Amino acid sequence: MTIDSATSARTLRLQVENVIEETSDAVTLVLSTPDTDRPAPFDYRPGQFLTLEIPHEEDRSVARCYSLSSSPDCDDRPAISVKRTPGGYASNWLCDNAAVGLTLSALRPAGSFVPSRWDKPLVLVAAGSGITPVLSTLKTALAVHHERAC
Ligand SMILES: Cc1cc2nc3c(=O)[nH]c(=O)nc-3n(C[C@H](O)[C@H](O)[C@H](O)COP(=O)(O)OP(=O)(O)OC[C@H]3O[C@@H](n4cnc5c(N)ncnc54)[C@H](O)[C@@H]3O)c2cc1C
Numbered sequence: 026m027t028i029d030s031a032t033s034a035r036t037l038r039l040q041v042e043n044v045i046e047e048t049s050d051a052v053t054l055v056l057s058t059p060d061t062d063r064p065a066p067f068d069y070r071p072g073q074f075l076t077l078e079i080p081h082e083e084d085r086s087v088a089r090c091y092s093l094s095s096s097p098d099c100d101d102r103p104a105i106s107v108k109r110t111p112g113g114y115a116s117n118w119l120c121d122n123a124a125v126g127l128t129l130s131a132l133r134p135a136g137s138f139v140p141s142r143w144d145k146p147l148v149l150v151a152a153g154s155g156i157t158p159v160l161s162t163l164k165t166a167l168a169v170h171h172e173r174a175c
Contacts, residue, residue, distance in 0.1 A: 036130060036131065037132075038059060038128055039075075040057050041055070041126065042055045042125065044125065047106060051106060052107055052123060053104050054104060054106075054107065067134065071162040072162050073135060073136040073139065074093065074158070075132065075133075076088050076089070079115040080118070081118075091106075093157070094106040096161050097161075099164045099165065108153060108154040138158055143169070
């Protein structure tokens with residue numbers, strides 16, 4: 026899959042602004058869009074994901090989805106958190122190669138794993154890298170819908 030590197034209605038060019046080593050096998054990549062000066066470079070809802078184009082020597086690139094672990098209501102910049110999959114290509118490539126200044130192409134945020142309403146109690150269950158959309162939802166729920174700090 027090749028994502029057009031120019032920003033378009035469906036695609037984004039992302040730049041890594043910060044790399045946070047969360048654990049020995051997981052990193053958070055804080056992202057910006059170098060083609061815009063907006064502080065919040067794109068709109069997204071808690072629970073949505075980006076589809077990243079990861080360079081690959083033989084296939085040119087591969088596409089993988091990563092949920093936004095940041096909250097659009099709490100965090101200045103969007104972020105994804107990637108956990109190494111043993112034997113996996115893209116997750117290990119990102120953990121090994123993501124550095125400040127790296128640019129990647131992506132499809133704009135997608136997905137409907139978003140609470141349909143916020144005025145009812147939420148029960149959130151997650152395991153492994155599945156924590157990422159839940160973290161975004163939890164931060165948003167606490168900050169915006171219970172008037173607590175992020
Ligand atoms: C909507 C969505 C959101 C996601 N959000 C996140 C997230 O926030 N964070 C996160 O870390 N992940 C997330 N994922 C998972 C992510 O998209 C990738 O699937 C994950 O990183 C593994 O990709 P990989 O390229 O590293 O592994 P792959 O290269 O796809 O390999 C996956 C597994 O298959 C095995 N394998 C590969 N090729 C073969 C073969 N030929 N024969 C046998 N076995 C093989 C590998 O050893 C590995 O165990 C999400 C997925 C989806 C669909």
